[in-house]
Amino acid sequence: MLPARLTRLIHLLSRLPGVGEKTAQRFALSMVANRELAIDLSQGLHDLAEFIRPCDVCGNLAEISEDGDARCQICLDQRRASALLCIVQRIQDLMAIERSGAMRGRYFVLGKLLSPLDGVGPEELPLEKLRARIQSDRISEVILATPTSVDGEATALFLARELEALGVTVSRIASGIPHGGELEFADQITLGRAIDGRRSL
């Protein structure tokens, strides 16, 4: 019933995360009515594929330079503490930490977590790259900011042990009651962690 080109486009749009057939169709129809947006988006996506890739050093998003390297804004920023390294799972986590303004060092994006259930073992983590980075950048402190989920905790524990031999200080982000949270509604594990991780005042 639909033109073949449109069916193909709807199929492609439905491969975006969280987008089903119906939403993809809605996107496509809205762009038939707004041809300019389709043209601008086409150009923007072309540029994304051409000029954006993960930073060669840390995995954050970066523009590809003329000589083919990709260095992100954070790695290029000389005012950043270069001996302090924060390890995160995803770029989104890095962006969340940056918004908090609490991190003055640099980052390392793991890309994945240990996950026995999904068959992700230690050999799939970029350990060699991480070790090389710690040594070449003379990192003295590592903050493990993987999620506080089962996989995130397991990965943090694993990394802490692996990095011990390199003589760096390793810490884990705090887990507890979120800001403004009611104790009454906190789950047992969170509450347990809040008590265990108490700080003297």
Place this chain on the structure above:
Amino acid sequence: MLPARLTRLIHLLSRLPGVGEKTAQRFALSMVANRELAIDLSQGLHDLAEFIRPCDVCGNLAEISEDGDARCQICLDQRRASALLCIVQRIQDLMAIERSGAMRGRYFVLGKLLSPLDGVGPEELPLEKLRARIQSDRISEVILATPTSVDGEATALFLARELEALGVTVSRIASGIPHGGELEFADQITLGRAIDGRRSL
């Protein structure tokens, strides 16, 4: 913090219907990880802008032909009853009716409904185009399939009066309890319409 090209792309993506800043960012990041999808989508959107536009006759989606015309599959299908015309508000409504398989005639997409609150008056409806279509195609029966909302009903009533003079049979789609619906949970207006619109068996 993000490369400028990426920020621009996220802004464009957030102009898609129902997409906010967060979702747009998620789309963009997923395509950094899947460069091929970005390239395919870029091409698909370019093709959309280049080759797809509303059908010149009915407003359904159509591919632009080599001589610059756009005729949809339904208008090109000679087996369709050409004297039966179904008037809908949007292309999505046309597609829903097509899926039902209950319509063997052709369509006319209005594009908008009368809406005093939004300042849409009769002069914004494509009345001239509709009249010309009815006369040139020798339409004998018109089905008004605008929504059963206040604006949709008002538009249907208005069109019924306007088309009276052309000597066509005009009908309105039935309003009542949906298939499988419980009377207990139907709202009063729907139930009232179901009773008013009863058919002898």
